[in-house]
Amino acid sequence: MINSGDTAWLLVATALVLFMTLPGLALFYGGLVRSRNVLSVLMQCFAIAAVVSLLWMVVGYSLVFTDGGAAQAWTGGLSKAFLAGITVESITGTVPESVFAMFQLTFAIITPALIVGAFAERMRFAAMLLFSTLWLLLVYVPVAHWVWGGGWLAQMKFLDFAGGSVVHINAGVAALVAALVIGKRRGFPSQAMTPHNLPAAVTGAGMLWVGWFGFNAGSALAANGSAGMAMLVTHVAAAAGCVAWMAQEWLRFGKPSVLGIVTGMVAGLGTITPASGFVGPGGALAIGLLAGTVCFWATQFIKRRLAIDDSLDVFPVHGVGGIMGTLLTGVFGAAALGGIGHPDGRTIAAQLGVQLIGTVATIVWAGGMTWLLLKVTALVCDLRVTAEEENEGLDLVLHEERGYNITS
Amino acid sequence: MINSGDTAWLLVATALVLFMTLPGLALFYGGLVRSRNVLSVLMQCFAIAAVVSLLWMVVGYSLVFTDGGAAQAWTGGLSKAFLAGITVESITGTVPESVFAMFQLTFAIITPALIVGAFAERMRFAAMLLFSTLWLLLVYVPVAHWVWGGGWLAQMKFLDFAGGSVVHINAGVAALVAALVIGKRRGFPSQAMTPHNLPAAVTGAGMLWVGWFGFNAGSALAANGSAGMAMLVTHVAAAAGCVAWMAQEWLRFGKPSVLGIVTGMVAGLGTITPASGFVGPGGALAIGLLAGTVCFWATQFIKRRLAIDDSLDVFPVHGVGGIMGTLLTGVFGAAALGGIGHPDGRTIAAQLGVQLIGTVATIVWAGGMTWLLLKVTALVCDLRVTAEEENEGLDLVLHEERGYNITS
Amino acid sequence: MINSGDTAWLLVATALVLFMTLPGLALFYGGLVRSRNVLSVLMQCFAIAAVVSLLWMVVGYSLVFTDGGAAQAWTGGLSKAFLAGITVESITGTVPESVFAMFQLTFAIITPALIVGAFAERMRFAAMLLFSTLWLLLVYVPVAHWVWGGGWLAQMKFLDFAGGSVVHINAGVAALVAALVIGKRRGFPSQAMTPHNLPAAVTGAGMLWVGWFGFNAGSALAANGSAGMAMLVTHVAAAAGCVAWMAQEWLRFGKPSVLGIVTGMVAGLGTITPASGFVGPGGALAIGLLAGTVCFWATQFIKRRLAIDDSLDVFPVHGVGGIMGTLLTGVFGAAALGGIGHPDGRTIAAQLGVQLIGTVATIVWAGGMTWLLLKVTALVCDLRVTAEEENEGLDLVLHEERGYNITS
Amino acid sequence: MKLITAIIKPFRLDDVRNALSEVGVNGMTVTEVKGFGRQRGHTELYRGAEYVVDFLPKSKVEVAVSDELVERVIEAITAAARTGKVGDGKIFVTDLHQSLRIRTGETGDNAL
Amino acid sequence: MKLITAIIKPFRLDDVRNALSEVGVNGMTVTEVKGFGRQRGHTELYRGAEYVVDFLPKSKVEVAVSDELVERVIEAITAAARTGKVGDGKIFVTDLHQSLRIRTGETGDNAL
Amino acid sequence: MKLITAIIKPFRLDDVRNALSEVGVNGMTVTEVKGFGRQRGHTELYRGAEYVVDFLPKSKVEVAVSDELVERVIEAITAAARTGKVGDGKIFVTDLHQSLRIRTGETGDNAL
Ligand SMILES: Nc1ncnc2c1ncn2[C@@H]1O[C@H](COP(=O)(O)OP(=O)(O)O)[C@@H](O)[C@H]1O
Numbered sequence A, B, C: 001m002i003n004s005g006d007t008a009w010l011l012v013a014t015a016l017v018l019f020m021t022l023p024g025l026a027l028f029y030g031g032l033v034r035s036r037n038v039l040s041v042l043m044q045c046f047a048i049a050a051v052v053s054l055l056w057m058v059v060g061y062s063l064v065f066t067d068g069g070a071a072q073a074w075t076g077g078l079s080k081a082f083l084a085g086i087t088v089e090s091i092t093g094t095v096p097e098s099v100f101a102m103f104q105l106t107f108a109i110i111t112p113a114l115i116v117g118a119f120a121e122r123m124r125f126a127a128m129l130l131f132s133t134l135w136l137l138l139v140y141v142p143v144a145h146w147v148w149g150g151g152w153l154a155q156m157k158f159l160d161f162a163g164g165s166v167v168h169i170n171a172g173v174a175a176l177v178a179a180l181v182i183g184k185r186r187g188f189p190s191q192a193m194t195p196h197n198l199p200a201a202v203t204g205a206g207m208l209w210v211g212w213f214g215f216n217a218g219s220a221l222a223a224n225g226s227a228g229m230a231m232l233v234t235h236v237a238a239a240a241g242c243v244a245w246m247a248q249e250w251l252r253f254g255k256p257s258v259l260g261i262v263t264g265m266v267a268g269l270g271t272i273t274p275a276s277g278f279v280g281p282g283g284a285l286a287i288g289l290l291a292g293t294v295c296f297w298a299t300q301f302i303k304r305r306l307a308i309d310d311s312l313d314v315f316p317v318h319g320v321g322g323i324m325g326t327l328l329t330g331v332f333g334a335a336a337l338g339g340i341g342h343p344d345g346r347t348i349a350a351q352l353g354v355q356l357i358g359t360v361a362t363i364v365w366a367g368g369m370t371w372l373l374l375k376v377t378a379l380v381c382d383l384r385v386t387a388e389e390e391n392e393g394l395d396l397v398l399h400e401e402r403g404y405n406i407t408s
Numbered sequence D, E, F: 001m002k003l004i005t006a007i008i009k010p011f012r013l014d015d016v017r018n019a020l021s022e023v024g025v026n027g028m029t030v031t032e033v034k035g036f037g038r039q040r041g042h043t044e045l046y047r048g049a050e051y052v053v054d055f056l057p058k059s060k061v062e063v064a065v066s067d068e069l070v071e072r073v074i075e076a077i078t079a080a081a082r083t084g085k086v087g088d089g090k091i092f093v094t095d096l097h098q099s100l101r102i103r104t105g106e107t108g109d110n111a112l
């Protein structure tokens, strides 16, 4: 039966997660690029939101959440393609199925949108659109099925409350591969590529924090104690991520920065995501502090040492955070450490093993498929703009618009 | 009896719809004008929100939602003027009456705020305020009563779930008339009038998308399957509107633009609004695709062919979308087409007839009254600023402020 | 037992109040300073959010909301330090305790963040962080305990629904003292210090309006008639505050401004806060009109007459509004004036006496302690940057970042 | 060659550009500047704090022309920029020692 | 007539304007520019990526004056703009061939 | 002394600055300007309304140099700014009557 309180919460959580992408992530990413590319980033986020929504309706939802019969371990079926059979009366758990499908859709939107940060300022729009379509269907959809749709990882009781693997590892690893395949921006890393509008980026970051309550606490699919605790631990991890990253900057560079503190926040949020329904406040504190510290060093390493131009640091923040969080779920989810306890009374070691399997599987699948899909896309159209177009900026070249026209 | 889940949802839906206007619409519109007029647009949105709220309290709510006795077909009564009798205990359906009154108020705010787009960059603030006051009382309030307050259209079982006629046709037609009466901006259409801050406009657009869930799914007045389905179809139509507009631009101009995609989104959202509680996902897809396509061409026609300076394209998007959506409700609401079925088992043709009557009535009333009220306003004060003031910009001339003071 | 509707609402209310600070208040304040200091303001808001969250977890929640035993009149105890004992099952009223603790935390975040407006553009970040930490523990926490945690003011049935004293008087008085101790910005008041980005400030203001529904209606801790009425009166007071401030500007300066109207809104919202669960729409109208008028004159007086550089007018808006609202709660809360009636059938005069005691106590405590804590902070590190650093701007000097890098 | 610098009201820029095209000038460089002069600035009001802003937005148009064009260019600018109100701006003329087109290396009048 | 161009620190602009008024100059044109010179730029840090920004914000003040005023104007600017720290800026003087007030058509010193 | 003014494509600014350093120039002032010339502007499309933007973003580099450096500076700028495509920009040279370093009061070549 429908519970109106649970339904109210899931309606709102859906709005909150969409809000994370539009305008949250769009602003966060848009503010960090140079002003001549700001619209291209916003456009990518909007177009992904639109196209993924239609794909979800057509096959995505069905392939993730219906029974795949013999192939169930690997994929769902097509019985609900075009949302067939979903009516005003359909119910999932205690909420209307329409709301469940919508809530899940918002996760399918934000995941490819996160990858945008890796190839910002140089990828062609058409290639981006084709790649994102393929990626959604061949990376997001299967992994979501494995973990949340009753697939093989679900059968192993792999724990991922709100998308550590499905969203963050997936997007993070894809970002790393995309950065490598598409290549560096002209001038990277010697030339300064400063964020053109940090207040916009910080605004987007604030929206991410708020929206993440829908992401994690919404994943309880009910307005209950589990949702409440998920919100609390999410918040604690975000705050701890802020403080840890700020501390690293203060120690290492002598000055903390606002871009640093919000990046620490995102690291904390991404890392707590898989654990958010399983751990207690103490575990969240540990996870957040680790997230802020480790992701800080991962960013330094990828950007400065390896000089990989994952432009907005998607892998070191989401990828590394997602991996770490998925593994730590196996640790802090244990009742002894303040968590709700592992399934089937498993030990930490046992659960950690399962978590490791899921983590590796996601990394391998996302990494390999992303590489393949980019190569396929490159057969159809150029992946990146020409050097001269890059100089002129994607906004004018690809969209014939300019972001700002501010005169005094 | 009060249902806490329904109440929770309606409290939030109210916040979401207010969010659509402040800051959503304000940013969307504000970003699209030239920088010397940005504050004037924000000011208009804020002042409308404030003044309409007080008008609603004083007579608006009562005139729409109480029984008008003998005149009930045309207008409500005054028994709840000043919200008399609304206490902590008052209930409407399953929610506190205070919440119902607030939810409805947010619709009364956004409707005149939408019109602002038509006369942006030239109307005097005082005239705008007087006109909006009159318009709220003499256009919005009666039409809302006809449709939602038990008036003659409601008695005919005219279907408008969330405001296709009350909000969008009303505002769209008023915008067209206002653009004609007040006249073009100096230099239109020969001179470039480029949006001064597209990232702000896109941010506002993202907020509109999210807020629209409150608008449409909130109109179910409960957290149930109807609300869930309304959210789902709203989202599908928005996404389809994006894709359709983008496709048109790509085909016609060779490049899709971010302003285009968000305009398609608004078109999809405006068009699904009247239908959102009645149609299924398939109907929503059709409605969204039509919205993006037809509103695109309507915009080209009004702006380029007719050279009417409805500055931010309120009529071609909201007016045309509202008309189309109100009519299509009569089509896709049919059970055979995946809808919930028309009232009294009516055929599509029969319901379409009713929808047509409501549409025409709204167009005629909104069009005629808007013309009249602008003429009345013009007797009291100048409608627009002088040519020189237009050059200098409304922000300084009317408000003695400047939007930006950004130095490096 | 947990009520899912109440829980849904409180989960959302929590998100809304966090949204008020991040990005709401951050944008509101950030837009009002000069562009070379915008990041410093955003940084302060983010850092306060992060640090206060951890403090709240460690001792804050416990000190406010647990029983202090013999010292209960003055302070709570430490039994829930580190949120000890809060599990998925813990309940407060009809909601999970995790949600209650989170909701209250968002109030603890915004209160010190409000003070930032007083010392913007000159305070050192390290000093700000130390001061905010001390202030939270020694001003916010005890006063919150007195009023909401069963302390001496609660025992007197002092009425403060959502934080007139705990939040607004506290922050306002602290702001005034901080402005006096830290001193004026170089060049104040002779030199123009114009807001660098009013559209951003207005965007933040819109978010504050929307978020305030969570603040006030959330304080009902349930999705019921009390929450509904709190939302309604909150909205009416905001609208009335807008109109009153606008009218004052129009009369006095000949032109209303957008900064004026949004300041009136904040004044209305701050002033209704303590009263929001007790008064009716009529009382809210009176309170809002008074707020807009009195706070307008207070601002003129403090800034122009006294030439105190409370940079973003925290005291005249929040302090004066909070004082006025706390007192007026004793008036318009009376059943005779449309309120829900005073506790124990008290007369207006009797309740007004209690309200006065609470007001004076908060002013004295916040004023004295703020002074002391700033002096203590000054022993540890410089409170403000050097004159030369002030010229260069806090963003570069303290954070090595620049807000904008917008080229055409 | 001469460098002609005109400080004009921003909304006259399009008119000036057209007028210059008509007298055969095909290039110019424009800078947004702030002007201080006889024209009164405006007042800005922020929560009652009143600031007189003396600096007004102006556009600076720079055109390098051959000596024989100087008079015609000055006339064209004057006609296009004049509103008759205070603040219409100034024209300054300086000698140009040399000019060069970067792309081709052409110098003198050919570079313009 | 001479055109005096001063590159100064932005926060000294108000002082310079006042100083110029005192010596009887009633008009000037100001441009926000970026200066590169002996003064060290600052470092900016974005997620650990370190950029040295060599260009510093400066204000360029242009004043056209009659020949007899030149010395007084230079002195006034120098006094008002000097902080004694590196980066205080430069003053450049060029010959002004002609000047004209658009509104009235006045030329020469009368145009200033 | 001469004042050399170069209008260049913005993304060449870093190259030009480096080239100038190499020939021994230690100071310059840069302004963001809009240029109109032979180079075709771009089209912008807003909901189907098509605007041709004739003004293109350019950077104006101003360098005051002693007379003997002029040729070398011109060559350095030309080499660094040239892409060979239309719109590469111009170099203008004017006489500098006087120059002064505000901080020290030094004048002439010493001020540069
Ligand atoms: N002596 C001057 N040197 C440089 N620029 C000047 C001078 N006098 C005026 N200007 C510029 O010309 C603009 C117009 O001058 P103003 O005195 O206001 O009006 P008008 O040109 O009608 O006399 C000023 O805003 C300023 O930019």
Ligand SMILES: Nc1ncnc2c1ncn2[C@@H]1O[C@H](COP(=O)(O)OP(=O)(O)O)[C@@H](O)[C@H]1O
Binding pocket: E007, E034, E035, E036, E037, E038, E039, E056, E058, E085, E086, E087, E088, E089, E090, F026, F027, F028, F029, F030, F062, F063, F064, F065, F101, F102, F103, F112
């Ligand atoms: N040769 C030059 N040509 C043009 N502008 C210069 C030159 N040298 C310096 N400047 C300008 O003067 C400013 C100050 O110069 P700098 O060398 O930093 O300090 P100082 O003037 O104290 O010697 C620079 O930022 C630049 O804008």
Ligand SMILES: Nc1ncnc2c1ncn2[C@@H]1O[C@H](COP(=O)(O)OP(=O)(O)O)[C@@H](O)[C@H]1O
Binding pocket: D026, D027, D028, D029, D030, D062, D063, D064, D065, D101, D102, D103, D112, F007, F034, F035, F036, F037, F038, F039, F056, F058, F085, F086, F087, F088, F089, F090
């Ligand atoms: N006569 C001129 N006076 C001043 N600036 C000019 C002139 N002609 C061109 N410019 C500047 O030089 C830039 C490049 O000129 P353009 O004609 O487009 O290409 P090119 O330099 O290759 O011939 C222009 O954008 C403009 O800023």
